[in-house]
Amino acid sequence: MPLSPPIASRRRLNGPVLPEPDPQLCRALADDLRAAGYRSTALREAWGAQADDALARGLRRPAMRALGDRVDAVAVLGRLWGLGLPVARGDAEAALPRLRVSGAVSLGLVGVSGDAVTPAVLLRPQGFADDRGEVEWWIASDLDEAALEGPLPEDHVLGVGGASQTLARLQLTRRTRSALDIGTGCGIQALRLRRLVDRVVATDISERALRFTRLNALVNGVDGIETRHGSLFEPVAGETFDRVASNPPFVITPRVAGVPAYEYRDAGLEGDDLVASxxxxxxxxxxxGGVAQSLGNWEYREGESGLDRVRGWIPEALDAWVIEREVLDPLAYAELWVRDGGTIPGTRAYARLIDAWLDDFARRGVTGVGFGYVLLRKPLAGGPTLARYERVTGGGEAGFGPHLAACLAAHDRVALLDDDGLAASVLRVAPDVTEARHHRPGEEDPTVIELRQGGGFGRIVEVDPGLAALVGACDGDLSVGVLIDAIAQLMEVDAEALRADLLPRVRELLVTGFVGFADD
Structure with a gap:
């Protein structure tokens, strides 16, 4: 269904939509950036680690001070497109010998005022690593709050933010044929997906965003990305895909006059209706067999859990794994997103916006807002077998994608095994798992035994001596059933009772990645 307010009714404050990117000019730009060595490592070396970290917090002056009077290509391009500052035309011409300033103007990347070249966009190197190796792209997006020295325009096209990086790190790594990127923005998810699939369709309600996506694909020499304008699934009616990724505009925003409706984060729907849609x-x-992965916010309302709300949105025919990373109270949530738009705390405008958010939440009885990840899968055959709704707050996000893929594969294998089949399986403890035992002073036996996961979601599971002994013995040699019988004998307990107690928990440890099948 269309999102409201429609794009045509929003205020366009960034100026005209970018011109359609010219492939030849994009190749010239890429050649210049490559020749200049305009890479993230070069920029970090140019202005130093401290200034680089400050820039991530919206502070430009440390980097400006570090660059000083340097006029080499990295410094000039770093000022112009890394920091969003004007540079002398002669310096820009020297840094862009193939594209020239006139070509940058034609692409909509700069403006010219006398002898000064002013940035119209940011164009920053963005690196990452995946199963295919390390890669770095140049990603163009709109000028940020630091470059604008004020709040963002409502039609702002965001660069590679924290949410974008999180979704990219969550992506499963299996190669397949086709993918859909809903709400592509500057196109970072589409670029990532193209490394795994043959064809990507990228959609957005913002034509400005789609121009950025096409520009970024051309500058980085990435083909196979088709852009379509429209809301949610309208541009792909009747089509199916092997993968779907979406970092949708999920921010819950009051639908009242005077509250900015930023296209990159606000879909124009009330509450969490966008995520539900x-x-x-x-x-x-x-x-x-297709998999959809997305980020989202969901409301906790009086007497209703946010995870329960999400459960009610998911079609019965799909496998589902929903992971909630955090829950913010209404005030903390309002402050987060009012600051995100560039409104300064302590001002009247800030207080007015906070009140609008709190009034909106109060009308629906909202007590908190959850943030997390949603993975949905259409079974190859038969009905769904996966339904996990959980809160997981730990872990290092760098390994989420491969970890999720391994967990899904383990779930699918475990789902086909009855208890006898599981007992006959040979397992191996994951290499990142450690054990912690907590003793009261002077006591020999531990009061608490924990299994700790070093990678993935960094889970910590409390176990009893029987399960701890079983996991410790999973070295790829003996089957689970043989190990349980041996442990029962050592503990002097009934083997059948111990098997009935341990096997369900072994299934859970397999699905969460603490142990794996030895033949994988």
Missing amino acids: VIRGVGAHLSP
Whole structure:
């Protein structure tokens, strides 16, 4: 369904939509950036680690001071497109010998005022690593709050922010044929998906965003990305995909006059209706075996858990794994997103916006807002076998994608095994798992035994001596059933009772990655 307010009714404050990117000019730009060595490591070396970290917090002056009067290509391009500062035309011409300033103007990347070249966009190197190796792209996006020295325009096209990086790190790594990126923005998810699939369709309600996506694909020499304008699933009606990724505009925003409706984060719907629409609608666009991954916010309301709300949105025909990372109270949530738009704390405008958010939450009885990840899958055959709704707050996000893929594979294998089949399996403890035992002073036996996961979601599971002994013995040699019988004998307990107690928990440890099948 269309999102409201429609794009045509929003205020366009960034100026005209970018011109359609010219492939030849984009190649010239890439050649110049490459020749200049305009990379993230070069920029970090140019202005130093401290200034680089400050820039991530919106502070430009440390980097400006570090660059001083340097006029080499990295310094000039870093000022112009890394920091969003004007540079002398002669310096810009020297840094862009193939594109020239006139070409940068034609691409909509700069303006010219006398002898000064002023940035119209940011164009920053963005690196990451995946199963195929390390890669770095140049990503163009709109000028940020620091460059604008004020709040963002409502039609702002965001660069690679924290949420974008999180979703990218969550992506499963299996190669397949086709993918859909809903709400592509500057196109970072589409670029990532293209490394794994043959064809990507990227959609957005913002034509400005789609121009950025096409520009970024051309500058980085990435083909196979088709852009389509429209809301949610409208541009792909009747089509199915093997993968769907979405970092949708999920921020819950009051629908009242005077509250900015930023296109990159606000879909124009009330509360968490946008996230509900994505979850409810994606199943019709998944091929058998297809997987959809998205980020989202969901409301906790008086007497109703946020995870329960999400559970109610998910079609019965889909596998579901929902992970909630945090829950913010209404005030903390309001402050987060009012600051995100560039409104300064302590001002009247800030207080007015906070009141608007709190009034909006109060009308619906909202007591908190959850943030997390949603993974949905259409079974290849038969009905769904996966339904996990959990809060997980730990872990290092760098390994989420491969970890999720391994957990899904383990779930699928475990789901086919009855207890006898599981007992006959040979397992091996994961290499990142450690054990912690807590003793009261003077006591020999531990009061608490924990299994700790070093990678993935960094889970910590409290176990009893029987399960701890079983996990410790999973070295890829003996089957689970043989190990349980031996442990029962050592503990002087009934083997059948111990098996009935341990096997369900072994299934859980397999699905969460504490142990794995020895033949994988």
